Amino acid sequence: AQSVTQPDIHITVSEGASLELRCNYSYGATPYLFWYVQSPGQGLQLLLKYFSGDTLVQGIKGFEAEFKRSQSSFNLRKPSVHWSDAAEYFCAVEDTGGFKTIFGAGTRLFVKA
């Protein structure tokens, strides 16, 4: 079965520093991959998605992610973090044979001044 692993439960970075959130997936074919962000008390908002083509995907709020098939990874990056980026981030993959989305456990990002 498809699965998504986010090895970091939480990460703390300083405002203005760069960020990389890790995501590894298990999938037998070319996956559809997503990163969502959830602010406290809110629903999930899509940051970016990868369906096919260019392996470097640009998203909203200055985020990008790179699909690396050889490493089964889809890490999220941002060159300079803002305090408003503090939230929980979820990596997700589309399940085979259907359209349900399987989510990782999430990584909570803390931003310090």
Add this chain to the structure above:
Amino acid sequence: DAGVIQSPRHEVTEMGQEVTLRCKPISGHDYLFWYRQTMMRGLELLIYFNNNVPIDDSGMPEDRFSAKMPNASFSTLKIQPSEPRDSAVYFCASSSGGDRGSYTEAFFGQGTRLTVV
């Protein structure tokens, strides 16, 4: 479109009572998903529908949980009887799963925070 609309936003109920959560998906979307989010278990898929038909309900925890989608614009998730361990945030999401050309990601509602006391 107003997005996925869930009601109520918050629900507090006593153990043993029936609880009904409601969802209006985005117009034109043919997939609807119910998720539950807790600190311990994260985001779990409970059930999803395609064209109003339940496709996979393997995530529904017990027979106390049931979900319906009587038409393309409305779905309910019912818990009867409710228990304290059902306390969680329940999200509804919808997507367009047509052919790959019209496929979209899942769009989420704001969630219903359920507290069973």
